[in-house]
Every structure is written in structure tokens, then in C-alpha cells.
Amino acid sequence: MRGKWVNLAVLAVLAIAAVMASMALGIVRIPLRSVAEGLFFFNGSQEHLIVRGVRLPRAVIAAAVGACLAVAGCLMQGLTRNGLAGPELFGVNYGAALAAVISSFIFQTSSLEVFAASALVGAGAAGAGLLLLGSVGSGRWTPIRLVLAGATLNLLLASLMQGILILNNQSLDTMRYWLAGALTGRDMELFKIALPFMAAGLVGAFALGGHMNVLRLGDEAAQGLGQRVKGIKALCIIAIVLLAGGAVAIAGPIGFVGLAVPHLARALAGSDYRWALPYSALLGALLLLAADIGARFVLPGQEIPVGVVTAFVGAPFLLYLVRQRGGTT
Amino acid sequence: MIETLTTGSRKWFLLLALALTMVLVLAGCGGKAKVNIAEATVTPSAEATKGTDGGNASGSEPSQDARTIQDAYGEVEIPASPSKIVVLDIGALDNLLALGVKPIAAPSILAANDPYPSYLEGTDGIQNIGTVNEPNLEAIDALKPDLIIGNKDTHDGIRAQLQQIAPVVFVETLGVTWKANLKLHAEAVNKAAEGEELLKSYQAAADEIKGKLADKGGVQVSLVRPRADKIQVYLQDTFAGSIMTDAGVARPASQSEEGFSKDITEEQIAELDGDVVLWFNREPDAFAKLEKSPLWASLQAVQNNAVHPVEWEYWLSGLGIQAVNKVLGDLNTFLIEGQ
Numbered sequence: 001m002r003g004k005w006v007n008l009a010v011l012a013v014l015a016i017a018a019v020m021a022s023m024a025l026g027i028v029r030i031p032l033r034s035v036a037e038g039l040f041f042f043n044g045s046q047e048h049l050i051v052r053g054v055r056l057p058r059a060v061i062a063a064a065v066g067a068c069l070a071v072a073g074c075l076m077q078g079l080t081r082n083g084l085a086g087p088e089l090f091g092v093n094y095g096a097a098l099a100a101v102i103s104s105f106i107f108q109t110s111s112l113e114v115f116a117a118s119a120l121v122g123a124g125a126a127g128a129g130l131l132l133l134g135s136v137g138s139g140r141w142t143p144i145r146l147v148l149a150g151a152t153l154n155l156l157l158a159s160l161m162q163g164i165l166i167l168n169n170q171s172l173d174t175m176r177y178w179l180a181g182a183l184t185g186r187d188m189e190l191f192k193i194a195l196p197f198m199a200a201g202l203v204g205a206f207a208l209g210g211h212m213n214v215l216r217l218g219d220e221a222a223q224g225l226g227q228r229v230k231g232i233k234a235l236c237i238i239a240i241v242l243l244a245g246g247a248v249a250i251a252g253p254i255g256f257v258g259l260a261v262p263h264l265a266r267a268l269a270g271s272d273y274r275w276a277l278p279y280s281a282l283l284g285a286l287l288l289l290a291a292d293i294g295a296r297f298v299l300p301g302q303e304i305p306v307g308v309v310t311a312f313v314g315a316p317f318l319l320y321l322v323r324q325r326g327g328t329t
Numbered sequence: 330m331i332e333t334l335t336t337g338s339r340k341w342f343l344l345l346a347l348a349l350t351m352v353l354v355l356a357g358c359g360g361k362a363k364v365n366i367a368e369a370t371v372t373p374s375a376e377a378t379k380g381t382d383g384g385n386a387s388g389s390e391p392s393q394d395a396r397t398i399q400d401a402y403g404e405v406e407i408p409a410s411p412s413k414i415v416v417l418d419i420g421a422l423d424n425l426l427a428l429g430v431k432p433i434a435a436p437s438i439l440a441a442n443d444p445y446p447s448y449l450e451g452t453d454g455i456q457n458i459g460t461v462n463e464p465n466l467e468a469i470d471a472l473k474p475d476l477i478i479g480n481k482d483t484h485d486g487i488r489a490q491l492q493q494i495a496p497v498v499f500v501e502t503l504g505v506t507w508k509a510n511l512k513l514h515a516e517a518v519n520k521a522a523e524g525e526e527l528l529k530s531y532q533a534a535a536d537e538i539k540g541k542l543a544d545k546g547g548v549q550v551s552l553v554r555p556r557a558d559k560i561q562v563y564l565q566d567t568f569a570g571s572i573m574t575d576a577g578v579a580r581p582a583s584q585s586e587e588g589f590s591k592d593i594t595e596e597q598i599a600e601l602d603g604d605v606v607l608w609f610n611r612e613p614d615a616f617a618k619l620e621k622s623p624l625w626a627s628l629q630a631v632q633n634n635a636v637h638p639v640e641w642e643y644w645l646s647g648l649g650i651q652a653v654n655k656v657l658g659d660l661n662t663f664l665i666e667g668q
Contacts, residue, residue: 026596027594027596027597028596028597046599046624046627049623049624049627050596050624052623053622053623053624054595054596054622054624055596108613109613109614110557110612110613110614110615110618111613111614111617111618112618168440173557173612174557174612176558177557177558177559178557178558182558184558184559184594184595185558185595185618187621301591302592302594303559303594305558
């Protein structure tokens with residue numbers, strides 16, 4: 001118990017260090033001292049403008065998005081009892097992306113605010129669709145049923161999105177970068193749009209930790225212990241939609257954080273979800289911050305979308321996972 | 330369900346193979362997108378055609394008064410005075426119209442059936458044949474042209490098919506080579522003298538601006554294309570950059586390197602500074618985003634109200650002599666009259 005608190009504190013310190021590093025490192029070199037001065041004794045210089053106006057929002061957003069994706073993934077993997085589940089699997093990401101593509105097509109815009117608002121709507125619609133699909137016919141929401149419904153929805157939404165992009169070159173041009181998942185050019189205003197959803201999702205997820213422990217025993221056992229299984233699952237899905245939807249709304253569909261981080265979190269925290277969920281949040285923030293710093297240095301003088309970096313880190317991890325652990329949760 | 334994957338090493342191997350395949354597919358996606366419709370199946374018949382009539386188009390009648398000109402691939406035999414010309418890019422459309430020749434068909438820049446650039450006059454009745462990147466070969470064939478004008482950079486992959494429709498004249502590429510393109514286009518439509526004339530009056534106009542700028546002691550101009558995800562700085566070896574060089578327009582130190590363009594991020598906005606900032610793009614809202622950055626307000630040009638939007642249709646996508654003259658006009662407006 002005490003060890004877990006210590007670990008959590010260590011992770012929190014590391015995450016704060018990563019936020020500082022994210023503000024100091026980049027194409028324009030800024031010494032740590034100037035970062036601190038820029039934050040606390042702002043004097044309007046070019047360096048301070050970069051720290052406050054560009055890097056601080058970016059670091060905060062990276063931490064929040066990483067945490068949300070990882071917690072959403074942790075909930076997903078618990079809910080479906082499938083170690084290969086991630087927020088990508090529920091159609092939430094593509095629901096959000098499809099809505100953003102449609103609004104870029106209709107409104108002829110590349111405004112991140114418009115993308116964010118429509119992505120939130122799209123994520124909500126995909127979540128509602130999933131709940132509906134899962135409820136069709138008789139029977140309970142078994143893990144496999146949820147996975148299949150989610151995967152189907154995901155493919156359907158993805159193909160609709162591709163169709164629209166192919167129809168319109170202009171949308172493709174505008175959306176290409178957004179669809180890879182990126183953190184450049186995001187400001188606090190944008191963050192404020194998604195923050196309430198992300199915060200609600202995080203609070204909800206942490207509150208669900210104890211219930212997830214019961215649910216992990218299997219539907220019958222959980223029911224036997226007096227849990228309203230269906231209600232808990234519905235709450236879980238809503239929390240996932242809030243978390244993943246909020247994250248995608250700001251940064252586009254960043255992959256692999258939601259898949260890989262929960263495994264690391266459980267390796268550190270054990271299978272108690274009351275611990276695994278906050279561990280996931282901190283590890284997710286840490287991973288995305290690190291990936292975002294990496295994205296600034298892969299190509300000299302240029303930045304690549306952070307989603308590409310997480311995919312490169314995540315793909316080998318996925319293979320390792322399948323080989324080592326057989327994906328059991 | 331997942332456990333089964335690890336039971337045999339064969340399945341593990343399969344998974345690896347799958348991952349490798351995906352990497353290869355991704356690598357393939359990185360290449361230049363080009364029209365390549367069924368080239369493999371068409372090429373043999375194209376070879377056969379070459380065998381019988383020595384590479385001439387099979388679609389057109391062998392004419393007695395044919396001319397031979399030199400294009401990006403070598404010698405091409407074309408009709409002495411072609412009358413049904415299909416152009417495959419906006420540079421050729423622009424140049425031909427300037428030479429007083431109206432092509433029968435041309436593509437749109439972004440999406441099929443988009444209107445032609447509004448700075449071009451006399452485009453009524455020109456049939457649309459898709460986009461510059463994906464011209465519709467069937468539509469071209471149906472028009473029975475006697476000359477097709479395109480460029481190697483974009484249309485190399487469909488050259489064999491086009492040759493079966495009509496004689497094909499390709500310039501090397503678009504953009505910075507616009508002078509050579511105008512000469513070849515003029516030659517192709519048998520108006521070489523008119524082409525030279527156009528170049529001469531351009532040179533005179535450019536020299537006039539150069540002289541006036543020199544009198545002012547030089548004006549440094551930053552040429553910027555704000556995009557959804559980054560800020561692109563256009564350098565010397567671009568269409569617009571080459572015209573600016575001819576007109577004696579100086580660039581800020583950070584932009585005077587050679588090359589097409591370079592990307593910068595929000596953090597490097599300081600590099601955009603100059604006496605004047607000219608910008609163009611075709612992404613709505615991208616400039617509004619740039620403008621919102623606290624760094625943008627710190628630029629000299631912004632504080633001096635010397636930031637001007639210019640029309641992308643001719644600064645970016647025009648690529649012919651009419652676009653060139655429009656660019657010169659803008660330079661005159663913003664750098665000489667406006668200062």
C-alpha cells in the first residue's frame with residue numbers, strides 16, 4: 001500500500017519534470033532558467049512569449065490528452081477483458097474524426113475549434129451508437145459482444161470518413177495532419193472546449209475503480225455480489241466516450257497510448273483498478289509528453305505529428321505484448 | 330481468444346509478416362501520387378503502336394505539314410498549326426490563352442469541375458477534364474484532340490496512354506521553369522515570336538520595379554503560406570520566388586537560402602519578419618490562427634501594417650505568364666505604391 005503511494009508520487013514528479021522538459025526543449029533552444037522566468041516573471045521577450053504562448057499550452061494539453069487516452073484504454077481493457085482493447089476500438093476515435101471531416105467538408109474550414117466541437121459531437125454519437133448496437137437483440141453486454149459491436153462501428157465510421165476524404169481533395173489536404181494526431185498549434189482556448197468533458201471523464205473513471213474490480217470477476221459473480229452490471233458498464237462506456245472524445249477533439253486520433261499504457265500501469269500497480277487507473281493517467285501523461293518532445297527532434301528543424309511517434313513506439317510494444325502475455329488482463 | 334495467437338511460433342511468424350507487409354504498404358504510400366490507371370495493361374499496346382508508326386499517335390491523321398519540336402523527352406512530331414488542343418495543367422492554360430490560343434479542354438486545380446482561376450479571361454466553353462493530378466483519359470479521348478500539352482513531373486505515368494490519343498508535348502515541370510515552359514508552349518502552338526514578345530515585356534516590367542526598389546534602398550519581403558498544421562516559407566526556387574528575384578525584391582536573411590520552401594513552427598514566427606509580409610494559402614482559417622499567436626504581434630511588419638494577403642490562384646497555382654504579370658502587379662502595388 002505504501003509502496004503504491006510512493007510509486008504514484010514518483011510518477012507525479014516525473015510527469016512534472018516532463019512538463020518542464022517539454023517547455024525547455026524544441027527547435028528554439030530555451031534554457032530552463034528562462035522557462036521559469038517566463039512562467040513567473042513574464043517580460044514579453046521572444047523567449048517568454050514562446051514559453052507562455054506556445055510551449056506551456058502544448059505541455060498541459062499533452063499531459064491531459066495522454067492521461068485521458070490512457071485512462072480510457074484502461075477502462076476499455078477492463079470492460080472488455082481484452083488486453084488489445086483501446087479507445088480506438090469503440091469507434092469513438094473515428095466517430096469524432098468523421099464528424100470533424102464532415103464539418104471541414106461542409107464549412108470549408110481548418111479551424112481547430114470547429115474540429116473540436118464537431119469531434120465531441122461525433123464521439124458522443126459513436127458512443128450512443130455503441131450502446132444501441134450492444135443492446136440489440138436479447139442477452140447481456142458480454143465482453144465479446146461489446147468488442148464486436150465496437151469494431152464494426154469503428155470500421156463503418158472509418159470507411160465513411162475515407163469516402164468523404166477521397167471525394168474532396170481540399171478536405172484531405174486540410175485534415176491530413178489532424179488525422180495523424182498532433183499537438184502543434186493548440187492553444188488554451190481550444191483546451192477549454194474539451195476540458196469539462198475530460199475532467200468529468202477522469203472523475204467518473206476514478207470513481208468506477210472499485211466497481212471495475214468487481215466486474216473483473218465476471219458478469220455472474222459481479223451480479224451475485226449485488227452489482228448492477230449493465231448500469232456500471234453503461235457508465236464505463238460514457239466515461240470512455242468523454243475521455244477519448246475530449247482527447248480526440250483537441251489532438252486528433254492519437255493511437256497506441258490507450259493500448260500500451262494500461263499494461264504498464266497494471267505491471268506497476270497490480271490488477272486493482274483503484275490503483276491502475278491513476279497510474280494509467282500519470283503514465284499516459286508521461287508517455288505523450290515524451291513522444292511530443294521526440295516529435296520535435298526526429299527530423300532536424302521540423303516537427304512530425306506526435307501520433308506518428310506514439311505509433312512507432314506502440315507497434316513493437318503491441319507485438320511484445322501478444323508474445324509475452326497473451327493479452328490477458 | 331488472444332491466447333491462441335501465442336500457442337504456435339507459426340502464428341507469431343504470421344503476425345510479424347503482417348506487420349512487415351503493413352510497413353511496406355506504408356512505405357509505398359510515401360511515394361508521389363500519380364495517375365497510373367492500368368498502365369501495366371496498356372503499355373504493351375503502346376509498344377505495339379510504336380512498332381508500326383514509329384511512336385506517332387495512332388489517333389491523328391499523318392499530316393503533311395507537321396513540325397518537329399523538342400520537349401522534355403526528346404523530339405516530338407506535332408501538327409503545324411494544331412487547332413484542338415487539350416492542356417493538362419493551369420500553366421499551359423494560362424500561357425495558351427495569353428498567346429491567343431484557346432484550348433478545347435483543361436483540368437481544374439483541386440476538384441473536377443471547379444471553375445478555372447478567376448484571373449484568367451476567356452475560359453468560357455473550355456471543357457473540364459478532371460483535375461491536374463487526375464485528368465480523365467476517356468474524356469480527353471472523346472474530344473479527339475490534335476495536341477496534348479502536359480508536364481513530365483505530374484503526367485509522366487500517363488504519357489503512353491496520352492500518346493495513343495494525340496501527339497504529346499510535355500514541359501519538364503511547373504513553377505520555377507515558367508520561362509522555358511512559355512517558350513515551349515509558344516513553339517507548340519506555332520507562336521514562338523509572340524512568346525518571345527511576352528517574355529520581353531515581362532522583363533521590362535520586372536526591370537522597372539527593380540529600378541524603383543533600388544531607389545528606395547531595397548525592401549525585404551517575407552513570402553509566407555500559412556497552413557493548417559505549419560507555416561511554409563516560400564524561398565527563391567519557387568514560381569513566385571523567381572519572379573521576386575527578377576524584380577530585385579530582397580528577402581530577409583532567414584529566407585534568402587536556395588530551395589523551394591521550408592516549414593517552420595509557431596515557435597519560429599520571428600523568422601517571418603521583414604519590411605513587408607506577403608501571404609497566400611488555400612486553407613481557410615489558417616491565417617486567422619497564425620494571427621492569433623502572441624508571437625505574430627511582435628513582428629515589425631505586423632506593427633507597421635505591412636502584411637498583405639495575395640491571391641493564391643496566381644501566386645501559387647497560376648504558373649503561366651498571365652499569373653506572372655499579376656504577381657508583378659501585386660509587387661508594384663504593395664512594395665512601391667503602398668510604401
